[in-house]
Amino acid sequence: KNVYKSILLNREANRKMLAVLLDPDKCRGSVLAGTIAALKSNTPDLVFVGGSHTVTSVDSLIELLKEEVNTKIVLFPGNASQFSTKANALLYLSLLSGRNAEFLIGQHITSSVAIKKTGIEVIPTGYLLIDGGKPSSVEYISNTRTIPRDKNEIALSTAVAAELLGMRLVYLEAGSGADTPVAPEMIHCVSAGLSLPLIVGGGIKTTEQLTAAYDAGADIVVVGNAFESNPNLIEEFVKCTRNYEAGSELSAT
Numbered sequence: 001k002n003v004y005k006s007i008l009l010n011r012e013a014n015r016k017m018l019a020v021l022l023d024p025d026k027c028r029g030s031v032l033a034g035t036i037a038a039l040k041s042n043t044p045d046l047v048f049v050g051g052s053h054t055v056t057s058v059d060s061l062i063e064l065l066k067e068e069v070n071t072k073i074v075l076f077p078g079n080a081s082q083f084s085t086k087a088n089a090l091l092y093l094s095l096l097s098g099r100n101a102e103f104l105i106g107q108h109i110t111s112s113v114a115i116k117k118t119g120i121e122v123i124p125t126g127y128l129l130i131d132g133g134k135p136s137s138v139e140y141i142s143n144t145r146t147i148p149r150d151k152n153e154i155a156l157s158t159a160v161a162a163e164l165l166g167m168r169l170v171y172l173e174a175g176s177g178a179d180t181p182v183a184p185e186m187i188h189c190v191s192a193g194l195s196l197p198l199i200v201g202g203g204i205k206t207t208e209q210l211t212a213a214y215d216a217g218a219d220i221v222v223v224g225n226a227f228e229s230n231p232n233l234i235e236e237f238v239k240c241t242r243n244y245e246a247g248s249e250l251s252a253t
């Protein structure tokens, strides 16, 4: 269980992790070439592959990434069809903020036996969709409602339910391209009451927002959109993550 183990080891050492999200529908042609070049010179801890509305097969992108970039590839699927044995691990997502049985358990039943046979590392993940200021693709596709962005206690209760159900990660998601990322207050509330590693993503476009998420208690931050328009930003985000020291801002004042 190498990917999850590395997440736990980094968390114990208080090292934050950056995950770059690549959607095979968007990551092609010159965008793909620029992204691969950027990832080779500034390699993040993890690369997530997938999307809520992805139709392109994830296989060829993962094959290329494995040839070119020395990092772990993690499937971040929008549904059971986005699977590849070539990835290092699978986030086995259950959309706990919603009440659509299809995304809570239905897609899992469709794919569980086949996934188990492959022997891929499976990381059960409680996935919480938070209002990011505009309707997201995942909200539309899953036909579920978001948790209001100021309802920290609802997010905490949902995250702790994931923990008690035996899940291994919790993901606070504002939606790809969100106007407003998950608020630091919510990240702090959830991380303070949760014993699992916490992933945060959606709408993070600056290193200030990245640092704010780390400061609030995110163990892993996921960034996609910001790099699609400018792969050169990956360097800045990777360096910010490597140089991050918890409390450094507090101790400097």
Ligand code: 1GP
Pocket (backbone or CB within 6 Å): 021, 173, 174, 175, 176, 177, 178, 200, 201, 202, 203, 204, 222, 223, 224, 225, 226
């Ligand atoms: C979306 O959390 C990820 O699922 C990343 O969001 O594309 O807005 O960075 P962005």
